[in-house]
Amino acid sequence: MNKPNEARYYVHGVEVPQTPPARAKDQEPWDETRVLGEPLPRVDGYERVSGTAVYPADMSLPRMLYGAILRCPHPSAVVTGVDTSGAEGMAGVHAVISAFTPEDDTTRPHDELIRSTLFNTRCRYEGEAVAAVAAESPYIAHDALRAINVEYEVLPFVADERRALEPDAPKVHETGNQVSDTERYERGDVEQGLREADVVLEEEYRCECEIHTPMEPHGCVASWDGDRLTIWESTQGVYNIQTQVAASLGVPLSKVRVVGHYMGGGFGSKLQAGRYTLTAALLAKQTARPVKLTLTREETYLAVGNRPPSNMRLKAGVKRDGTLTALDYSGTGTGGAARAGGTSLLDWLIRDLYLCPNVRTELTDVYVNAGPARPFRAPGHPQCAWALEQMMDALAVAIDMDPVQLRLKNVPTVSQGRNGIPYTTTGLQRCLEEGAREFRWEETKNEIASGDLNGDIRRGVGMGSGLWAGGGGGPPSTAIVKIYSDGSINLNMGASDIGTGTKTVMAMVVAEELGVSHEDIQVEHADTGTTQYATASGGSKTVPTESPAVRAAAIDAREQLFEIAAEEMEVDVSVLSLRDGKVVATGETPREVNVAELQGLRRRGNITGVGYRGPNPSDKAVNPFAAQFCEVEVNIKTGEVNVVRFLGAHDSGRVMNRLTYQNQVFGGITMGIGLGMTEQRLLDVDQTGKMVNKNWHDYKLPTAVDVPADMTCVPIDPHDTECNTTGAKGIGEPATIPTAAVVANAVYHATGVRITDTPIDPTKLVNALAAARGGE
């Protein structure tokens, strides 16, 4: 099977109806734009900065109770009894539920293969839910949790995925610790390719497990009105939550309303409903009061997702002229105790990023007694880049070729991972060339080569490239643009704005078509009760999915408006345009009419334009491409690395808003520095299996001083006229793909030491540097 699985990754389990074709289906992307591409501030910037934006964690309803979940402290245990009497007797406690109360007939959503009830008596990871309470205050709720007595039979565990397949490893599930058959891919003849190579290198790499740790913890507020349930959820996709909650509770979709206006970050971990969502709904039902359930920071470290740890081995062959002849790759990973995509897309770059006729990959996903993985900003890709991009760097050194040149030599012409179909556009070559030029790659390398080697500080530069398997978007999406009788405009769409600026970009699309400022567009979004169906904001597909639908809706509204105007102005529609709230007729005697003065519009009340996302080109791949560059200084005695500057050159199609685009690039680089230099989940693998650093202090996210002030964003727009009607591809995930490897390559350039395990910090580097200096 050579079919990429990216589509499945994000809409897995969600039915995807085909939408009617876009009315403006023959639309080409714009040649010139008035609004799009400008560095415009966010339409909700004031609300976000002033604190008036209401996030689910801020919600407060009359008579609202607070829920809290008791979690298993062991990585593997059987719950033999739960004594809730202490909690039930406490003043202010309204409900206590557990595996032993009748309400727990709910199966967990989003996991067809391992069915489980809301509260398990067989706990397979630290943090698995055992019981829950609802109480008058969060403090009473947590005191109540302390008063619940659980009896556990503690069982042996395996927490390190590198040991999971050892014969004596405790079994996470009765079926054993391998999730499914090893996934294999092959093209060409790898052995032959290796024979043809002038240089063959082989190396092992490892990326540590990362936790999403969004600023706003996971959580929701659930409230019943008769048999109708409303949930305010911190989510990337209200329709995903609606589907999963309705299915799990056995309630019709029409009775479940999910609202998700603001959310404080998800990075892939908020694409689905949590057990906490169902728990809140059940507690609310039982108490007949709204229930708010916000996870504690510690819970978010254990139970709501991670980027799986990845162990990779790569053998690569190259000719002296830089032609890649073979890539032989294997990877293992773990989604924890769940079937959660422990090796998702972990080989995609090997399959698709560089021209190479002979490729073999195999991926093995295993179970361990640890929290479930969830998609994390470009699943699999940064890990795969950590291996592939370091290997490319090493190959370049081995054949004495510049690493930019080696990559240029192997820029793919077609998507080899998809049996050779073309990309709509590939800006990889331009990313490499223009990125290198802006970065002053050659000049800096020369400066460093002729620099002095006294003192303990060494400079180095590194680079790497990447592509993202998704980023093209696609149907379904429906958007509505309304023009009211006073000329004001409303955009209605189901998509969530996960902090990336979706509302702003979509308002700009409407503004572009309707001749107004983006600030004049009122946006209604992310509410299953009042807005249109949209898939979740994930996979870097929100702009390419939603913007064509929004554009089509704006065009539909404009066409209807022009029909009214043409009649009243007694001109042909073809001479009409919109500018600053006026319909302008060009011709012998140019005239203009305020939209608000159109009698036909007054009589109708408003115009409703509907837009649908049309299909993607059927025989082409739509992918974003990237090249990144950085400079570091390394203290060779202490292993301290200072990232001096970073540059991201990205082909993500049209730049919709220069500011939000740049935000993604800088944010992606920051996150990549986290993977490469500071972050790692640490489990007490040899003793208790428990996570030791489940807090924001011990789990080290990069701070402002860990990322360079000197960051540059170089957008490469290849003017993609085929991908969709706006010419935009995704930027969120590609922005973080090569980053960690780029740092590693720069550290190698500076010191001659290659660190193949994340994170690169003094704990790794200082030993390697001392060893390289030799027995000092």
Next chain:
Amino acid sequence: MLPQFNYVRAQSLEEAQQQLSTDGARVCAGGSDLLGCLRDDVFDCSKVVSISSLNQLRGIARTRDGGIRIGSLTPIAEVAASATVQETHAGLSQAASEVASPQLRNQGTIGGNICQKPRCWYYRGEFHCLRKGGTTCYALAGENQYHCILGGYRCYIVHPSDTAPALLALNATVHIAAPSGSRTVPLDEFHVHPRDDPQRETVLQGNEIVTEITLPAPPPGLRSSYRKVRARGSWDFALAGVALALAFNGDQVVSGRIVLSGAAPVPWRSREAENAVIGRRIDAATAREAAAAAMEDATALKRNAYKIPLFKGLVEQQLLAIAGA
């Protein structure tokens, strides 16, 4: 979530001491460490006694003999920014400015900083470890990348404070108010080694309060410095740190102290390194010798072997820097 506790804000030192004589009462200065411990259930606490109203415990002043007196409630940020401190005891200012983050330096006090609880994740986490009255130190066979390489004995924490090593290098004295009167303890003797008691960090009794810290007048030719290496640039404790306070006569070191942080369960004075530099001029060779001497007795645990070359590199670099070599 914080558990239940009573809270009093004492209006006088006497009241504070009286409130503290109840079992399970704890002093709260800036609260930046104490509240975290309570939230994480590290120890029981029935009453939090805030001393934040005791303004007489705030401030930095030059003493008549040319030393410095620092009230225990003085924010760490103030110690870092103090011109008085920078003038004669620069190493302390540098150490204070390396603590945590700007917010924590504003909230945290110097007294709280030297009294803070260890940051070992087993101690802070849901592990009934030796320091909490259990029978094992989980760090010994567990995730010990940040634990000690010197002075470990049944418990393998590192002392978390950045200011304490600088204060120790600068020969500070801790002034303590006790119900029976006040007493002074040289910083050398303030922290408790696990060999003596693995369940306490300082010599303070339950109702004793640190009132001030004094530094003696700098000896002629004193130079001091503090540097720490950490896994991330801010909001992080030392992987390795070194406080130097060396008195020079010309380019000769005549006396002084070298204290390591991130190395041992208490701020760790390295007499071996001191001996290697005192009476000598610091050049590349002396610096390397002293650095090696500092690590002579070091033994690594499974995951912290990097600390040994790290300390060597750090001590060497800092000695050369302070000598201006």
